[in-house]
Amino acid sequence: xxxxxxxxxxxxxxxxxxxxxxxxxxxxxxxxxxxxxxxxxxxxxxxxxxxxxxxxxxxxxxxxxxxxxxxxxxxxxxxxxxxxxxxxxxxxxxxxxxxxxxxxxxxxxxxxxxxxx
Amino acid sequence: xxxxxxxxxxxxxxxxxxxxxxxxxxxxxxxxxxxxxxxxxxxxxxxxxxxxxxxxxxxxxxxxxxxxxxxxxxxxxxxxxxxxxxxxxxxxxxxxxxxxxxxxxxxxxx
Numbered sequence: 001x002x003x004x005x006x007x008x009x010x011x012x013x014x015x016x017x018x019x020x021x022x023x024x025x026x027x028x029x030x031x032x033x034x035x036x037x038x039x040x041x042x043x044x045x046x047x048x049x050x051x052x053x054x055x056x057x058x059x060x061x062x063x064x065x066x067x068x069x070x071x072x073x074x075x076x077x078x079x080x081x082x083x084x085x086x087x088x089x090x091x092x093x094x095x096x097x098x099x100x101x102x103x104x105x106x107x108x109x110x111x112x113x114x115x116x117x
Numbered sequence: 118x119x120x121x122x123x124x125x126x127x128x129x130x131x132x133x134x135x136x137x138x139x140x141x142x143x144x145x146x147x148x149x150x151x152x153x154x155x156x157x158x159x160x161x162x163x164x165x166x167x168x169x170x171x172x173x174x175x176x177x178x179x180x181x182x183x184x185x186x187x188x189x190x191x192x193x194x195x196x197x198x199x200x201x202x203x204x205x206x207x208x209x210x211x212x213x214x215x216x217x218x219x220x221x222x223x224x225x226x227x
Contacts, residue, residue: 047215101172103168
């Protein structure tokens with residue numbers, strides 16, 4: 001069974017940093033592009049970033065470019081999102097998702113990041 | 118403000134058909150065939166319903182179909198059922214290799 005489990009969400013102060021993880025199982029992790037998405041409370045879905053299956057290509061939404069870094073460890077079957085210079089606008093549930101057919105075909109349950117003093 | 122424009126809400130009675138529109142520009146919906154639709158129930162993760170404009174993943178009912186004309190994509194749900202009541206989001210790749218979403222549409226089954 002394909003499974004993605006996010007972790008690392010927490011309450012962090014403005015200007016702080018956080019690293020999210022997404023543990024994958026049930027499929028050949030190293031063969032897929034992966035995404036991070038987010039959803040602020042009561043709001044819609046927003047794409048954050050994606051990474052090529054070998055980690056050689058990364059892309060970011062303008063709202064996080066220069067502050068967030070996506071990476072992966074294929075040996076550990078884990079996707080990461082390093083988030084720096086966090087602001088209130090980054091408060092959201094963060095989801096990782098597998099890319100298949102240029103869409104998120106399998107999503108994790110999400111991890112909540114709250115940025116507040 | 119979302120890059121793609123969806124109606125905030127649509128409604129239909131059981132057995133009827135409804136269509137949700139998703140309007141973008143030539144830089145996303147109009148210029149790419151990587152248009153997807155997601156269903157999201159409250160408190161749950163999104164579920165892929167349609168990919169590449171009009172393809173259904175395995176296990177998705179034939180009642181869900183997608184199409185595209187110029188800068189507007191559409192999701193049609195036929196034979197509405199109570200369990201279809203949910204939020205629906207469209208997304209598209211862009212010519213800059215980023216991904217944009219619509220603001221979401223709340224479907225109410227009357």
